[in-house]
Amino acid sequence: MTTNHPGDGSGNQPYPRPYVEPSANPTWIGRVQPANYQPAPGNPSHLPQGGWAGSQLPPARRAPGTLPLLIAGGILAMGSLLLVVPFLLGNTGVTGFVIGFIASLIPLSIVLLAVRLIDRWEPEPKRLLWFAFTWGAAVSIAGTLLIQPLFAGAAPTSSEEAFTYFMATVQAPIVEEFTKSLGLLVLILAARKYFDGPVDGVVFAFTIAAGFAFTENILYFGREIASSTDPGTDLVRIFILRGVMSPFAHALFTGTTGLIMGFAARKWHTGYAVLAFFVGLLPAMFLHNRWNSMGQDFLVDYFVIQVPIFLISALGIVFLRLAEGKLTRQRLLEYARAGWFTSAEVEMLATSRGSRQAVRWAASRGRKAQMRAFIKGATALAFTRQRILSGRDVTVHQQDERDYLRAIPALRTAVLQ
Structure with missing residues (x-):
């Protein structure tokens, strides 16, 4: 019998380690623990392809509480x-x-x-x-x-x-x-x-x-x-x-x-x-x-201390947004490998430049609202997967994931009509 996990040289087989895609943690936020990782669900043909008409997302369910x-x-x-x-x-x-x-x-x-x-x-x-x-x-x-x-x-x-x-x-x-x-x-x-x-x-x-x-x-x-x-x-x-x-x-x-x-x-x-x-x-x-x-030297303190604090905070928020974008792209790539998106769609949906170009293209065809709904649905799906991989309320979020996956084909179709 063969195994994908090397032994320790003593003849004993080690416990298998949970598999995590090498790129599953693209940034320092939202890191996934191996025990919580699971592959994205595949795209079987028997799943409904048009559960929601037009460009509407599935009805949102309010979380308990x-x-x-x-x-x-x-x-x-x-x-x-x-x-x-x-x-x-x-x-x-x-x-x-x-x-x-x-x-x-x-x-x-x-x-x-x-x-x-x-x-x-x-x-x-x-x-x-x-x-x-x-x-x-x-x-x-x-x-x-x-x-x-x-x-x-x-x-x-x-x-x-x-x-x-x-x-x-x-x-x-x-x-x-x-x-x-x-x-x-x-x-x-x-x-x-x-x-x-x-x-x-x-x-x-x-x-x-x-x-x-x-x-x-x-x-x-x-x-x-x-x-x-x-x-x-x-x-x-x-x-x-x-x-x-x-x-x-x-x-x-x-x-x-x-x-x-x-x-x-x-x-x-x-x-x-x-x-x-x-x-x-x-x-x-x-x-x-x-x-x-700050008192009598208010203007000095303001420009020497407060303005730099504001600028550092603004840069920090920009970095957080960039990190969030990388995380979104990685989660959508996992769905792409499972058959839900093409690699070109991931670049379009998960990057600011790609989404802007996509919205402009859709606007020229009278499908701006539909494209925005497609982008919104894909982003929500990516963050839902991140919640699943964090190990929090997995059953609830897996149901959300199924709803979004059923909606994605209809959202895509609404853009291309």
């Missing part, structure tokens, strides 16, 4: 608004609130546009992004208002300056990052099917932070209108500071927590998620503290 999460989140948000809205109106007045609300839409749009660009490769469900935004805009603000008095009681009272400095550099970083990042912990525990990597962590963190900064900007902008003797000038000044120079400040703080929790999500375990939450709070609080500590 997502609906209760959305209901609980909605209740929390409504309850939080009962505390947050009176607080804002009490500090800004109606006129300040309205003007602050409108002015805050500008930095909010900038951050959400960045979220859309980061999330374009594998978009998160809109309902979870809404949960993240409302958590940041309402729940985390309410939590901050409730916890803040505890720190106010411990703050130094020797002078108003000392009190203000303590609240800005100690209370704000600790309380605000905790309440914002608590939303990330809820998402990773209750919607883990959609929180499975560092890019997901950054997307959810940026969205939560965008909501928090939106409400906070209403307060700051509106308060200038309500309390200043020269509201126009003061509003422009604070808008430049918060809306132009630092629209991504909160996003970068909380983004570090989301990044660390995203890496923990690759190796799913509840303990890892909770540990990553507390570990991720440390750099977020530190960055927040450094920002709030």
Whole structure:
């Protein structure tokens, strides 16, 4: 009898090692353990080839716990608004609130546009992004208002300056990052099917932070209108500071927590998620503290420290996207070897350049929407396979995989008609 596994020279046959394709781990994210690896399912002719008509993807099934999460989140948000809205109106007045609300839409749009660009490769469900935004805009603000008095009681009272400095550099970083990042912990525990990597962590963190900064900007902008003797000038000044120079400040703080929790999500375990939450709070609080500590030398610190941090963060996100693209390409290549795609289709579906060219070609034939659906379906399939190979909820994701595989031929046909 022969074996594919060499012996150890003693005449005993070793235990067979799980087979892993040599290129199965193309990047440092999403690495597959040999025990979890399994070949992509083949493309037998008896599988339905047109289970869904036109360019529609199979109906998405909500992961267990997502609906209760959305209901609980909605209740929390409504309850939080009962505390947050009176607080804002009490500090800004109606006129300040309205003007602050409108002015805050500008930095909010900038951050959400960045979220859309980061999330374009594998978009998160809109309902979870809404949960993240409302958590940041309402729940985390309410939590901050409730916890803040505890720190106010411990703050130094020797002078108003000392009190203000303590609240800005100690209370704000600790309380605000905790309440914002608590939303990330809820998402990773209750919607883990959609929180499975560092890019997901950054997307959810940026969205939560965008909501928090939106409400906070209403307060700051509106308060200038309500309390200043020269509201126009003061509003422009604070808008430049918060809306132009630092629209991504909160996003970068909380983004570090989301990044660390995203890496923990690759190796799913509840303990890892909770540990990553507390570990991720440390750099977020530190960055927040450094920002709030800038004083008379603000411009020097801003250009010497904060701008480089922003640029490094932007480059990091670009590298994450590139790594995610390589991972997508590898997973689709595995399906190609199983007969589901051609190698040319993989290059088209799994690269930014290929997908752009494909969309332009399809648009010239009146099939732009169908091509986008084909790309979206293939990307979702690749990430579903990655979830399977991670060993998390394998049975659930294998059913998703079968659904996507049944849909792929119909999506392709819709493009070529």
